[in-house]
Amino acid sequence: MAQHQSTTVWKDVTLLTMTEGYGLIRDGAIAVEGSRIVWLGEMRNLPAAYDNAEIVSCAGRFLSPGLIDCHTHLVYGGSRVAEFEKRLSGMSYQDIAREGGGILATVRATRDTDENMLYFSAQKRLAQLQKGGVTTIEIKSGYGLDLENELKMLRVARKLGKSSSVDVITTFLGAHAVAPEFKGDSDGYMDYVCTDMLTAVMRENLADAVDAFCEDIAFSTDQVEILFTKARELGLPVKLHAEQLNDSGGAKLAAEYQALSADHLEHLTEEGVKYMAASGTVAVLLPGAFYSLRDENLPPVELLRKYDVPMAVASDSNPGSSPVLSLPLMINMASTLFGLTPIEALIGVTRNAARALGLHDRGVLEVGNLADFALWDISHPAELSYQLGGNLCVGAVKDGKIIF
Ligand code: DI6
Numbered sequence: 001m002a003q004h005q006s007t008t009v010w011k012d013v014t015l016l017t018m019t020e021g022y023g024l025i026r027d028g029a030i031a032v033e034g035s036r037i038v039w040l041g042e043m044r045n046l047p048a049a050y051d052n053a054e055i056v057s058c059a060g061r062f063l064s065p066g067l068i069d070c071h072t073h074l075v076y077g078g079s080r081v082a083e084f085e086k087r088l089s090g091m092s093y094q095d096i097a098r099e100g101g102g103i104l105a106t107v108r109a110t111r112d113t114d115e116n117m118l119y120f121s122a123q124k125r126l127a128q129l130q131k132g133g134v135t136t137i138e139i140k141s142g143y144g145l146d147l148e149n150e151l152k153m154l155r156v157a158r159k160l161g162k163s164s165s166v167d168v169i170t171t172f173l174g175a176h177a178v179a180p181e182f183k184g185d186s187d188g189y190m191d192y193v194c195t196d197m198l199t200a201v202m203r204e205n206l207a208d209a210v211d212a213f214c215e216d217i218a219f220s221t222d223q224v225e226i227l228f229t230k231a232r233e234l235g236l237p238v239k240l241h242a243e244q245l246n247d248s249g250g251a252k253l254a255a256e257y258q259a260l261s262a263d264h265l266e267h268l269t270e271e272g273v274k275y276m277a278a279s280g281t282v283a284v285l286l287p288g289a290f291y292s293l294r295d296e297n298l299p300p301v302e303l304l305r306k307y308d309v310p311m312a313v314a315s316d317s318n319p320g321s322s323p324v325l326s327l328p329l330m331i332n333m334a335s336t337l338f339g340l341t342p343i344e345a346l347i348g349v350t351r352n353a354a355r356a357l358g359l360h361d362r363g364v365l366e367v368g369n370l371a372d373f374a375l376w377d378i379s380h381p382a383e384l385s386y387q388l389g390g391n392l393c394v395g396a397v398k399d400g401k402i403i404f
């Protein structure tokens, strides 16, 4: 009989497999060989082949797939705390952006920060997110807005992926705002993004996807379409910041280009929802930005449900609109602010978050998938939505290795 010396069996555990709803398995066990799940089920059905495996007791806790934060702007220089104070005294996010603050303030600070410092500051933020059970994260560029600094951000993101125990998926967001050098010439800037920048990003293999900010204060659907056409030629998947501040038809455009996801969506219309449903584009909901901007327009969750659009939930971690360092807090806010059921919210940071990144080897506990786990000190899975603050995550496993 085959020996499974290098196999670890995690037992005394309730599994949240997330295959269908919670996919709950009580008195469960999960066997891991190397970085992959090789068996899971009820402990009493554990095959004898695993008799010699190393056993780890989870002391009756709940084990979910490692969380996936599928939308972040984690790499940036400086701080926007002064702007936060301005907003508290009545200035709007858009007004600050029009004044040259907002994203452009972070662009100046990011350009002024060298690669090492950017790396260390992002690493600290990543460590915080990791404590909340995150094992995969997406990181966007978009605070460089010139060739040198966009590449710098993406290199930092890639380096974080190599040096930490969290997998990093990178997204090129050169079209986040019009660079100061192109003030008044957004078409010219978009052309630069689509040619010089995208070519260099491809040459260094720095991006797994392309994104843009489609809003009044940023780029029009016509401009984004030029970018998406170019991305399609290069074989890069697309995603889009759409319908956050206005309805500009971004979700429809994203769907027409089979985008992996359209994100934010507070102003999404039924028409947009239908297009997303038809293309299988994931709706990424970002309650941290909604909360921080004290937005009053809720994303149309009822419609997303009605048309069966998969919903994901992410932190949007960024210095301006969502200074968030906890994905479990977003699970709570997705439920309390957006009305997602606890099951929907947890699917949003696992199964559907994987889908929003085009990943097929994680997000559910299934044989063959990566052994990426988060361990929770809870007695009911809905506690993950119920709890506000604190940290219920008491362990994490990445590629079969215990992280904490
Ligand atoms: N939408 C967002 O929420 C962030 N970017 C974007 O396109 C905000 C970025 C910032 O304010 O720095």
Ligand code: FE
Pocket (backbone or CB within 6 Å): 071, 072, 073, 241, 316, 318
């Ligand atoms: Fe964002």
